[in-house]
Amino acid sequence: MNKTISIIGSGFSALSASCYLAKAGHKVSIYEKNDAVGGRARQLIKDGFTFDIGPSWYWMPDVFEKFFNDFGKSTSDYYQLDKLSPAYKIFFSDDVITIGDHMDQICEEFERIEKGSSKPLRAFIARAQEHYDIAINKVVLKPGISPFELVTKETVTRIDRFFKTISTEVRKKFKNPKLISTLEFPVLFLGAKPSQTPSFYSFMNFADFGLGTWHPKGGMYEIIKAMKTLALSLGV
Structure with a gap:
């Protein structure tokens, strides 16, 4: 009707x-x-x-x-x-981090600041892409009628990622505070604090580094x- x-x-x-x-x-x-x-x-x-x-x-x-x-x-x-190239720059009091428009450039920038950081970065973004695919295809496009819409085979088998925060995961992989800040800030677009946001929401990092600005x-x-x-x- x-x-x-x-x-x-x-x-x-x-x-x-x-x-x-x-x-x-x-x-x-x-x-x-x-x-x-x-x-x-x-x-x-x-x-x-x-x-x-x-x-x-x-x-x-x-x-x-x-x-x-x-x-x-x-x-x-x-x-x-x-597509913006570079995507953006982050200004610190003593340095500037330039985020390029593809992963190779971003990895080079991370290596400049923290030697050996490109390998964990690629692994982090690969997992973030996995989260992005699940979030967009299995969760976000649901009608939003019931919280049970969040319960899918994909989310249940990754339940641990809802009980540790993005801050915890980032700080486990990276030591430089500037890189930590760079990886923690995308979830701010969700109105959330990295220290209180499940690591599953790292899909915002894939939206940033993987899909570009x-x-x-x-x-x-x-x-x-x-x-x-x-x-x-x-x-x-």
């Missing part, structure tokens, strides 16, 4: 939900208090300058691609993605514009 659905706010989640609901045949309306869509990912234009006032990191490009693929589209239909030409608001265009085409 088709329904009439109202969504309050127009951020990423609202625009995404509106597209899926409209595709399912429902009549969907979005209500936004601001004069433009985007929620926290809005854009500020002032004195001839344009600023993104929301997200600044484009990680997990496969997730964005899958979203548009679900509607027979691709990210390239709406915006141009550029990207940026839409024209700014992050290009994603919002693309989702708005898609939603309108679906009748939202």
